[in-house]
Amino acid sequence: MNVKDILNKEELTKEDLLTLMKIDNKEELQLLFDKAYETKLKYIGNNVYYRGLVEFSNICIKNCKYCGIRRENKNVERFFMTKEDILKSAEWIYENGYGSMALQSGERTDKEFIDFVEEILKDIQKMTDNGLGITLSVGEQTYETYKKWREAGASRYLLRIETTNKNLFETIHPKDELHSFEKRLQGLKDLKKAGYQVGTGVMIGLPGQTEEDLVNDVIFFKENDIDMIGMGPYILHNDTPMGQEFKGKILSEEKRVELGLKMIAICRIYMKDINIAATTALQGLDPMGREKGVLAGANIIMPSATKTSERVKYQLYNGKPGINDDAEKGKTSLEKSLKEIGENVIYGKRGDSPHFFSRNKK
Ligand code: SAH
Numbered sequence: 001m002n003v004k005d006i007l008n009k010e011e012l013t014k015e016d017l018l019t020l021m022k023i024d025n026k027e028e029l030q031l032l033f034d035k036a037y038e039t040k041l042k043y044i045g046n047n048v049y050y051r052g053l054v055e056f057s058n059i060c061i062k063n064c065k066y067c068g069i070r071r072e073n074k075n076v077e078r079f080f081m082t083k084e085d086i087l088k089s090a091e092w093i094y095e096n097g098y099g100s101m102a103l104q105s106g107e108r109t110d111k112e113f114i115d116f117v118e119e120i121l122k123d124i125q126k127m128t129d130n131g132l133g134i135t136l137s138v139g140e141q142t143y144e145t146y147k148k149w150r151e152a153g154a155s156r157y158l159l160r161i162e163t164t165n166k167n168l169f170e171t172i173h174p175k176d177e178l179h180s181f182e183k184r185l186q187g188l189k190d191l192k193k194a195g196y197q198v199g200t201g202v203m204i205g206l207p208g209q210t211e212e213d214l215v216n217d218v219i220f221f222k223e224n225d226i227d228m229i230g231m232g233p234y235i236l237h238n239d240t241p242m243g244q245e246f247k248g249k250i251l252s253e254e255k256r257v258e259l260g261l262k263m264i265a266i267c268r269i270y271m272k273d274i275n276i277a278a279t280t281a282l283q284g285l286d287p288m289g290r291e292k293g294v295l296a297g298a299n300i301i302m303p304s305a306t307k308t309s310e311r312v313k314y315q316l317y318n319g320k321p322g323i324n325d326d327a328e329k330g331k332t333s334l335e336k337s338l339k340e341i342g343e344n345v346i347y348g349k350r351g352d353s354p355h356f357f358s359r360n361k362k
């Protein structure tokens with residue numbers, strides 16, 4: 001079946017998804033993006049929601065082979081923002097009318113960390129009169145911890161599966177208990193049970209990843225009734241095992257951006273009412289990556305609200321964009337370029353995943 005016919009179908013099969021993922025010419029690619037954007041307009045409108053992103057610590061107990069802040073990277077100056085600084089960022093986010101914020105960090109599972117996050121959540125909700133939707137993205141925790149943080153004021157959690165191909169997952173992580181595919185899966189189940197809007201995602205363009213793997217990722221998102229997706233191209237980091245091994249040996253940046261946009265578009269067409277982020281990694285490989293992401297169906301952008309002095313130290317990959325931009329400047333220029341493509345930034349609303357409410361009505 002050709003691309004045009006597939007895009008007119010109501011239900012897509014795995015074979016259809018694979019055909020879309022393998023599109024290799026500009027015309028059909030544009031048809032795909034147009035259909036995805038039309039779907040976005042229908043289910044979300046020409047609206048973009050911001051999540052002010054605070055990357056509050058780069059201390060991590062894990063050793064993922066792709067990530068710049070992995071435990072064994074000795075070239076990173078570690079930091080942990082103070083409670084006061086995190087609250088200050090939250091205040092800036094709130095006062096600037098972002099309806100939501102995201103707190104992200106390296107993974108820690110010690111009691112001190114768990115208590116700290118709990119306290120921060122409570123303080124932010126108190127300070128804003130429960131006015132912010134808060135997403136956590138701080139790695140794998142126990143069900144009890146997820147529950148505790150949910151009660152303290154977090155309503156969303158982003159835990160990427162990274163890839164649903166178990167073999168590939170095992171090659172990009174150390175083989176030990178701490179980096180288990182099954183545990184990651186269990187985390188997504190626990191998060192749903194704890195009442196979160198659940199987000200997951202994958203890295204796109206990993207060495208050895210096939211188009212079929214990506215299609216399986218998309219099917220996984222749907223089968224698991226995921227509410228939000230945050231995914232982006234894999235980008236090398238020099239001080240990592242994969243950064244060393246695969247330098248010059250993976251898909252070109254352009255191809256990874258294209259594949260990232262295809263993933264957004266296919267997810268939008270296939271899942272319709274979920275939240276999809278146009279991520280920083282996309283912008284990392286293409287200065288217009290986020291805008292292109294929105295035109296391919298994304299509706300969420302996560303502008304950094306991390307202090308510039310700490311942004312430098314939170315580098316998961318090389319060439320992280322916006323390291324020196326201040327939050328204020330980033331805000332106006334992004335809004336302007338979104339306006340130019342006909343999109344409104346919605347202030348003062350949380351921008352929850354419509355899918356979360358529809359699945360809970362079922
Ligand atoms: N520690 C938490 C959250 C921070 S890492 C966790 O791992 O869940 C957030 C995401 O950054 C990861 O899920 C991974 O998908 C992404 N990431 C890490 N290194 C990357 C790289 N080199 N290129 C692209 N994305 C990367």
Ligand code: SF4
Nearest residue numbers: 060062064067070106
């Ligand atoms: Fe730590 Fe997350 Fe990076 Fe893995 S991806 S090393 S868990 S920060």
